Amino acid sequence: MTTLTRNPAGPTSAGHPRGQGGPGRSRPRLGGTAWLVWRQHRAAFWTLIGLTALYALGMVFLRGQLTDYLDSVPQKSGGVTGAFEGYATRLFDGGTYLTYLPVLAGVFLGAPLVAGDLESGTAKLVTSQSVGRLRWLTTKLAMTAGLLVLCTAVLAAVFEWWWSPVRGRADTADSLAWTSGNIFDTTGIMPVAYVLLTFTVGVAVGMVLRRTLVSMVVTLGITVAIGVVWNHFRLSFGNIVSAGTHGGVGDDAPRPKLPLHAVQQGQGDYFLTGSGEHLDWTTCLDQMDSEKAHNACLASKHVVGYSVDYLPMSQMHTMQWMGAGVMLAATAAVVAFTVLWGRRRLL
Template sequence: MTTLAPDHVRSPRLSGPVWLVWRQHRAAYWTLIGLTLVGVLVMVVLRGQMTDYLNTSAPKSGALPPDFEKYSGRLFSIGGYLTYVPALTGVFLGAPLFAGDLESGTAKLVTSQSVSRLRWLTTKLALTAVLIALSATALSVTFAWWWSPVRGRDDTLEWTSGVFFDGTGPVPVAYALLTFTLGAAIGLLLRRTLVSMAVTLGAVVAIGLVWDRFRLNLGHVLTITTDRGIGPDSPQPELPAQAIQQGQGTSFLTDSGARLDWTTCLEGTSDDRAQTACLESKHVIGYAMDYLPVTQMHTMQWLATGIMLAGTAAAVLFVVQWGQRRLL
């Protein structure tokens, strides 16, 4: 049996449409890879500095040192930069993906060869989407690893913040894919690179505003109550660890289970006794407070991921159908 010498063994290489797409967009792809590696390296270094500080300065009680603000500020700053990843992928990778080829005439040249429209569309989408998914996953995992030593140890690092909810778990990957495919669909429709980038930016900003407004609606709000009376000496609800209060704060609970706003009986009263007497006349027996427990975080993230991936699938379907019918 004849074996090939090492010099004759060919390493795997890209070929066909995959090679063409990589060659065409290699500058954007290498930029994405490079920025991802830089981001991961920066977070690894900053996490090491934070853990070294905690090991030498953290009190035995487990609480964070009083001067931890510098390190929490770094977490928020880097996390804030990561929230721009979906916008960047949509504007700089999604919008020019097809618009650039349609504007320059490359699409007509490619599809006039042996490559079908469907194969050209899916190859460009798939290769770019894989790189985006790998990049977002690397950043998400590293950021979650950085956050893990101080998670739940400070109220300022709450999990419902967009920095941590959108920057960890599967959400960053799904979010980036959604904006990328949306940008690709807009570019295919408008056929002009700069116009497509501008429209994509507006669409991504609009999605972000809506997402920030309704993110917490994915969770199931729970209520904790007390029934030991009201007043300065009566206990108020104590939330579980890392739970996030919802609504306008503590409300009053009546013996029928109804809830009254915290401003009840404030008008026309001059002291606490008068307010207490007013509330007792309304059969108030304690307090109630709404909250989201931290145990719902992963469920909410996966629900958000499902919604975003559904939007991604819709955008991909549009690209495929529109591209095959009205590409040129």
Template sequence: MTTLTPDPVRSARGGRAHNGRGPRLGGPAWLILRQHRAAFWTLFALTLLCVIAMVCLRGQMMNYLDALGSSQRKAGSLPPDFEKYSNRLSGFGGYLGYLPVLAGVFLGAPLIAGDLETGTAKLVTSQSVSRLRWLAAKLAIPAVLIALSAAVLGAVFSWWWHPVKTLTDQVEWTSGTFFDVTGIMPVAYALLTFAVGAAVGMLLRRTLVSMVVTLGIVVAIGVVWDRFRLDLGHVLSVSTSKGVGPGARLPKLPAEAVQQGRGTYFLTSSGGRLDWTTCLDAPDNEKAHTACLESRHVIGWSMDYLPVSQMHTMQWLGAGIMLTLTAAIAAFVILWGRKRLL
């Protein structure tokens, strides 16, 4: 039976094996990698396959763009058949959005629950390894691998998206398909769900039940995050003051800006805004409708939007919140498990 007793020869030589083959893992690190090698190899394989797929798909997209004339490579001038490339981009971003689910349900939930269910935790902590050391290693090693995988996937996807980011409005940066899988966000999101899964597994102590409960919590986190993601940004407004009648133009949003709110508003002379449904109950003719708007002192249109320049700030703010929650959950797992694990 394998135990966690240190190798005296290896310890005496500063952690190097006596056969001269270089550093060798031992203790909790070796056990954790050995226990979960199937999950870790699967994570590595999926990451590699996704990277290869994104590189190939980006190459096809760039070949298409290179074949276009310079006039067609401007924003709003791409041919209709470019839609298939933007659909591939959006679709792959949607698939990458499942990384937090995989991290929480298939890596986090079974991590501690499996050892508690099979009795491995009791065996490990009865050796020369303390609960604190075991729990710290149990959380740290998968977390590092998850962070590396998420960082690589996010970086390659950003590299794929960058050439067409300003060329088409078919990909909105505020959507979870792009916001949650680029920059620092995939790392923070995956680590949060992983920590949640580990905590649930420790408390419920049953692998299958922990996976089901973790799935529900991760879905709930996704719903809440989708609802409040855009609140991290500072909404700006653009307006006109040349009337709203025939021939009046709506405000023009900056490039890559995404409209917010409930649409277009009426702007009044005092600087206030009225909902676009104002005066819809007026008699059904243009003159009466215009008179109604004039009585409300309407002078133009107003629109709310989020500029793309805020994307990275919003991502770092959101990631900061998620990483803070992750640290709090990890601390809870270690402190609670140190005293009540068995």
């Protein structure tokens, strides 16, 4: 193996072999292709590590401020009031910034990872040595993906720890609902699966297009499209639950009560019949001019009260794992395509 793909092992200025701090002392060092990949992308890797550490420390500090405030005031109900609104806004913004991780991973790490080497000719130079194409490609993928997973998992864990003090409070802001992307996509397993998907998509696009800037633009478009599709289908992984009343209908009739932090689904309350059937709000709409006629119409359809569909917060982790499973399956398919393409058409 040439010195291009390994860490030279010559003596240091101190007279000790490289990688040793003195007699009987040694420290592990990367070698071979792993050393080459680290050297080539060390600026991006250290930047990722540094930003992760800074953001995590910032979240720890803000969580401390939040818990100090919550300990100093009693819990209230009826919405966010007073100074709590400021803490809720910071938490909302913190989650919003984390939702950009998949875009950053795909556009700035995935797309240039292989496209840059193909465009500059570095890939041909490296693989003309004793390093095979598949080994070079899998090392770049594994090292970068591993670092991304580690950094994303740290950020997700710290953010969920920041959110945990207000998770069960009745006065939590609606913007911090567990079904919103700021919470659902930035806690648990979800951000790791999401980042891996967009990263591998970026690598695949870069490998096919072979131009860094073009690959970044195309990856941005694909990542945005993935986000739109995911936002549309996110809640479809949940099992909708219904709550109903049997006290009749009208202004004085009781309405269904939802559990704490349950998120209502649908367009509003439904009419509930004696057989358990749900009728939407347009039922007997043509009889609204007369209250008597409207009530008679509802009675003819055996309406006994109201019903509402909702998703309980207890399903959050199950939904996250199901969504992450879909994303990880898509990631595996993209990786398989990348490896097959790399073996046959990389250069």
